[in-house]
Amino acid sequence: MSSSTPSRPPGPGATSSPADTTVDRPDPRTLLVKIFGRDRPGLTAGLLQTLAAYGVEVVDLEQVVTRGRITLCALVTSPGDGEGELRATVHGWAESQRLQAEIISGIGDNRPRGEGRSHVTVLGHPLSAEATAAIAARITGCGANIDRIRRLAKYPVTAVEFDVSGVATHTLRTELATEAARRGEVDVAVVASGLQRRGRRLVVMDVDSTLIQDEVIELFAAHAGCEERVAEVTEAAMRGELDFTESLHARVALLAGLEEGVVEKVRAEVRLTPGARTLVRTLKRLGYQVGIVSGGFTQVTDSLRDHLGLDFAAANTLEVVDGRFTGRVTGEIVDRAGKARLLRRFAREAGVPLSQTVAIGDGANDLDMLNTAGLGVAFNAKPLVRRAADASVNVPFLDTVLYLLGITREEVEAADTGE
Template sequence: MNASHTPGATDDVPTLLVKIFGKDRPGITAGLFDTLAAYSLDVVDIEQVVTRGRIVLCALVTQPPGGVEGDVRATVHGWAESMKLQAEILSGTGDNQPRGVGRSHVTVLGHPLTSRSTAGIAASITEAGGNIDRIFRLAKYPVTAVEFAVSGVPTEPLRSALAVEAASWGVDVAVVASGLQRRARRLVVMDVDSTLIQDEVIELFAAHAGCEDKVAEITAAAMRGELDFEQSLHARVALLAGLDASVVERVREQVRLTPGARTLIRTLRLLGYQVGVVSGGFTQVTDDLKERLGLDFAQANTLEIEGGRLTGRVTGEIVDRAGKARLLRRFAAEANVPLSGTVAIGDGANDLDMLNAAGLGVAFNAKQVVREAAHTAVNVPFLDTVLYLLGITREEVETARTDED
């Protein structure tokens, strides 16, 4: 008979920790538990990791009654030897130690991820009072992404502690609270210029008008937060007055998606997310992106066209810093998603209200002022790395892509 115990109440129950390691091959897990099944032992916990073809399989089981443990040990060692594996068996009491209050997921993105940066992350977690319960890899390309499950320290202090050092380690670090809410985020809203696409759309228009230097200067000042966005918008658009409306199609053809943009949107939609864009740019481009990429929402400013030419004015609601946050709330309401279930991605000062209003605000290759204010920052040029911040692995991305094909 096996040692009796109540599931979930194993603190005082004698247990055996069975550790198997060696070259991985099919049948190892089934073989170990077939061997243990002969003694009617109950499983308390299981962990298995395969790294570069080497397996480490740990099984925590209830201890057999007196007089039988020696037989169990001999049988497990004999099975392991027959499989050309090594076995280690340790007697003890109970399960894993209870995790501390406060649980977070710490996602680390490195390009590459170095031993030094990993050591720095681990040391800072410890110094903040946290314990690393588990580590696993989310992706190996286009960046290395790993996730630490941490307990023992509240999320906000941990985020602050790691954010201070992340830049010096050359990595991006995102800290989010554990729980169902992380996977419950169902709406992603992005800025367009220098986020979804590599370009600043108004500068593409300006190049056709021969005033790109003046427009770029005004754009840079606005993105740094030095100018009022609406005033800078009107000043830049005025420089486009007289352009033939056919320029719209030429600009659409020039727009370059950010690497990983299609993968991000395709994967999110296959996983049931809704996706939208808000832009201080122009509907003449965002409407086209919405159709091409299958977006659920899109809103931007509209260039006025009369008599086949741009008038140098915009019409309708102005999408500025406050407008982007307002649109995030509107999209969330239409999608029936609470704000806590939204993700916002942007790079400029006019994205800050939106990033702060969202459940998770991501600064993507952003200005310093934005990185400091957002929940987390991504500083690699691949937009699909945002998926890892949501706990979505590269394997899930590839599976979604295969399912779509």
């Protein structure tokens, strides 16, 4: 339940002065009314109508339904001399509804949440009780408190979100990333509560092995008969063992003489990553802007932009002369630094502060972009990238990233059906 205590205006006929606003008033006596049992329509209204007869004020209200069982908590002010009667009436109403009731007296509101507030998303496929317990213990062990838990999704992964307070986000992220890496069966993302999930937001993705399952240059290389040679250079570059720009020129040179008409064949061969279409459709429906940046080629990324309805796209361009590739690229190279530069440009054009941007990538040439964004997500990434990113997802479903943004499965399904 939330921790804010509402301020009260002066009562009828009362006067106030500047001094009145600085006087501490004693916290009122309050009652925590809790009911639980089988859920059905009308229970929340029924409880509140029962309480209303005693003129109490609602301080806080929270309800959870799990597998058809409701837990409803109402924190209300005490009616004073009528408290005993209220207790009897609530228990009688609950019994008539075949519910159990518990009423606990106390003083004031919930205790204030600590400083350093974060959202912790835990993903598993499946999500084991052992792994979840380990994450919860690690949260407690670093001095933080779990204030609230909710499930975001049950498919294609199980995703739960913890609201946590009492420790700095970066400290919590380090602790939980270590625990997740040690276990290897669970992904954990930690974001500051200030990085909120609605309003103007921008998501920018890498393309090869992120938005799509393929490495585009290898698709071109297969038509040129040099796929194995290109793949070797690509892997070394993605591991950070080679300078990206040099490796790009070396690989593109192998395509010299290939007919431009192969572009249509390559476009047809491109396979979207599972969940990619759902990710983009959901983000767009919720008002996000979405872009892609790629060390690949505009001959493919422009088609993806148009097909998916993306807001931004940038990549390298294969030079064509007389209907054939020359083995060179034209224009400014989109490399590791270029991806971060493009993220900043897209954010300016979208009118979104960098703190409200999300970057997703898998390779070493995505690191600058991931570190520049408000939230950097490593998607099925190399170990170097997972260690450097804010969050890591290691399941083969790109739409899983939605849960890191606090978007629930119900919202995803609504986007799919257009509701």
